[in-house]
Amino acid sequence: MIRTEELTFDYERLDEEGNIESKKRAVDHVNLHIRPGKFIAILGHNGSGKSTLAKHINAILTPTEGTLWVDGMDTKDDGKLWSIRQDAGMVFQNPDNQIIGTVVEEDVGFGPENLGVPTDEIWTRVEESLSAVGMLKYRHHSPNKLSGGQKQRVAIAGVMAMHPRCIVLDEPTAMLDPNGRKSVIRTAQKLNREEGITIILITHYMEEVVEADHIFVMDSGKVVMEGSPREVFSQVEELKRLRLDVPQATLLAFELRKRGIVLPNGILNNEELVDELCQLKSRM
Numbered sequence: 001m002i003r004t005e006e007l008t009f010d011y012e013r014l015d016e017e018g019n020i021e022s023k024k025r026a027v028d029h030v031n032l033h034i035r036p037g038k039f040i041a042i043l044g045h046n047g048s049g050k051s052t053l054a055k056h057i058n059a060i061l062t063p064t065e066g067t068l069w070v071d072g073m074d075t076k077d078d079g080k081l082w083s084i085r086q087d088a089g090m091v092f093q094n095p096d097n098q099i100i101g102t103v104v105e106e107d108v109g110f111g112p113e114n115l116g117v118p119t120d121e122i123w124t125r126v127e128e129s130l131s132a133v134g135m136l137k138y139r140h141h142s143p144n145k146l147s148g149g150q151k152q153r154v155a156i157a158g159v160m161a162m163h164p165r166c167i168v169l170d171e172p173t174a175m176l177d178p179n180g181r182k183s184v185i186r187t188a189q190k191l192n193r194e195e196g197i198t199i200i201l202i203t204h205y206m207e208e209v210v211e212a213d214h215i216f217v218m219d220s221g222k223v224v225m226e227g228s229p230r231e232v233f234s235q236v237e238e239l240k241r242l243r244l245d246v247p248q249a250t251l252l253a254f255e256l257r258k259r260g261i262v263l264p265n266g267i268l269n270n271e272e273l274v275d276e277l278c279q280l281k282s283r284m
Contacts (some may be wrong), residue, residue, distance in 0.1 A: 001034050001035060001036040001037075001038075001070070001071060001165065001166055001198045002032070002033070002034035002057055002068070002069070002070060002166065002198075002200070002267075003032070003033050003034070003063070003068070003069045004030050004031055004032050004056075004066065004067070004068045005031060005062050005066055005067045005068075006029045006030075006031060006065060006066035006067075006232060007027055007029070007053070007056065007062055007065075007066040007067065007068050007125075007256040008025070008027055008028055008030075008063060008064050008065035008066050009025070009026050009028040009052055009056065009064050010023040010024065010025050010026070010031050010064045011023065011024045013226045014112065014203075015087075015149070017182070021239070025221055025278065026049045026052040026221055027049045027052050027053050027056070027063075027221045028049070028220065028221035028222050029065075029066065029222070030049075030053065030066075030218075030221070030222065030223055031223075032216060032223060032226075034198065034200065034214075035150040035198075036165065036166075036196075036198055037187075037192070037196045037197075037198055038192075038198055038199075038213040038214060039192045039198075039199045039211070039212045039213045040198070040199065040200045040201065040202070040212060040214050040216070041201045041202075041203065041208070041209035041212040041215045041216070041229075041242060042054070042200065042202050042203075042215075042216045042217075042218060043110035043203065043204065043206075043209065043215060043216070043217045043218070043232075044204075044217060044218035044219060044242075044244070045204070045219070045242065045243040045244060047220075048205075048218040048219050048220065048221070049218050049220070049221040050202050051170055051171065051202060051220045052221075053218070054090070054168050054170045054200065054202050055066050055090075055170075056075060056199065057070060057075075057088050057090075057166070058085055058088050058089070058090040058167050058168055058209075059075040059081055059084045059085060059088075060090070062075055063075070063076065064077050064254045069146065070084045070087055070088050070166070070248050071084075071088075071165060071166075073087070076100050082115075083195075084167070086115065086162055086164060087164055087165050087166060088164060088165070088166040088167075088168060088180055089159030089160070089162055089164035089166070089168070089210060090159065090167075090168045090170065091152070091155050091156055091159055091167060091170065091172050092155075092167045092170050092172075093170060093171045093172065093174045093175060093266075094175055095148070095151035095152045095154065095155040096151065098155045098158070099143045099151060099154060099155060099158070101143065102104075102142060102143075103139075103141070103142060103143075104130070104135065104138050104140070104141050104142075104143055104154055105126050105130070105139040105140065107143060107154060107158055108125075108126045108129055108130060108154065108157045108158045109119055109122045109123070109125070109126045109161065110158065110159055111158055111159070111162040112125050112126075112162055112163075113248065115162060117204055121163075125160075125163070126139070126157075126161055127139075128160075128161075129158070129160040129161040130154075130157050130159040131158070131188045132157070132187075132190070132191060132194075132195065132273075133153040133154070133156050133157045133191075134152055134153065134183075134187065134274050135143065135150065135153050135157060136155075137244070138150065138156045147180060148175055148176045148177070148180050149176050149177075149179065149180025149181070149183045149184055152172055152176065152180070152184050153173075153183065153184060153187055155179075156169075156184070156187060156188070156191075157232075160191070160195075163195065165198060166197065166198040166199075166200065167188070167191065167197055167198070167200070168198055168200045168202070169188060169199065169200065169203075170202045171202050171203055171204070172184050172188075172201075172219050173185065173203065173205060173208065174203075174204075179191060181205065181208070181220075183274075185201075185208050188201060189211065204245075206233075206244070206245050206247045206250075209229060209249050210229050210233075210268040210269060211229070212229055213228070214226065214227070214228060215227060215228070215229055215232045217239070217242065217244070218234060219242050225238065225239075225242075229266075229268055230265075230266035230268060231266065232265050233246050233247065233250045233268060234266035236250065236251065236254045247268055247269065248270075249267055249268065249269050249272065249273045250266070250267055250268060252273060253267040253273055253276070261280070262280065263276050263277075263280070264276065
């Protein structure tokens, strides 16, 4: 679905005459492969390059060097731009920057309308998309009356209505309360499992990615670690060095191991931790 080869991107600062004054490398020779239908997480502290990488998947940015392909299409090919953006939809951190309609259903229908989808098909897609994110009963509401989590689900529905094969979520829960965060992540997981949509989640909330298929960790524009959630979160000290947190249950198990309690690496949630502790007690 997504493939990069030596992907590199520099932000350029120009002087008053339009000459390049300085460059800052945000993505540095990144190589990755993402297969269709997977739930992928990209982690990294602020400034690690993860959001810049995300903007390449939707061709908002194009590489300074190297190549990124979306479903076999080179993002530098201007003739493929609309096909790329139809294949890989983007949901941003602030839904207010993405919602433009005064009524929920009109906003969701805006994307397919611009793609030239026939009217009857547009309304079918609107209903399907709003149902998929649990917002159908709000179809006639004003987005201004919705909570942050509800707005974000409407933004996801708007992307879904264009029938993408991949949705990139760029820190979609950063501005939400805990309930809103859970709602948006559940929606993303549902779309992945039931609709087969490839999900690429950019986040700094570790608990959101414990059920991902694969995790990429970025630092200074490079992919410095990758693997399953269990493989990645087994490396607590390395993640701390990269200024990243780990799930609370993982951290507690790590601290207990340091105190001599025999527990496996990579515990991801409270249920796993309680189960391991109960088994340990039964063996005593």
